Amino acid sequence: DAGVTQSPTHLIKTRGQQVTLRCSPKSGHDTVSWYQQALGQGPQFIFQYYEEEERQRGNFPDRFSGHQFPNYSSELNVNALLLGDSALYLCASSLAPQGTQYFGPGTRLLVL
């Protein structure tokens, strides 16, 4: 039974560029949440997708957007990258929005 998978594992971008990160949820899960984890800090909630719609959003600017596909996989897009966007981006999946969240290994983004 595959757990949550994320791609790519690492990514290097320059300021102003755009990036797309991908997440496949655990088998049987239908909800995907995205978190940003800066070095040495706890994860911060970005947003949650369920039934292909954004259901909850944390305190992140509109440069952060997402999408959920019919197969429940999800993408996180970040436009106009800033140095401060350098972080580990974590995807978590659950069975329904209220379900227990299981995290993937994350994508390490470095913005130069």
Place this chain on the structure above:
Amino acid sequence: QQQVKQSPQSLIVQKGGISIINCAYENTAFDYFPWYQQFPGKGPALLIAIRPDVSEKKEGRFTISFNKSAKQFSLHIMDSQPGDSATYFCAASMKAAGNKLTFGGGTRVLVKP
């Protein structure tokens, strides 16, 4: 506004000892309190969780103690092992908000052999 405060930031314990990590929250609407364990280069893994209708939950060497009136909860790791060396995060969420997790700042635990 940091809604979940975690202490200490780091902890060194001898093999066989007890590791204790404390968290305090502000929002009384929180109704789910999980603890996650994270190894370097990995995502957080759910360790144990508690709801506010119980004061203690034990799973193997891991115990959560919960004090609703004080708005505090703690993780006890009994008989700590070198393999327990990791960063531990407390978190809180509420069903009404789709269980979005609010994390503490983390505690780096080092278990010395």
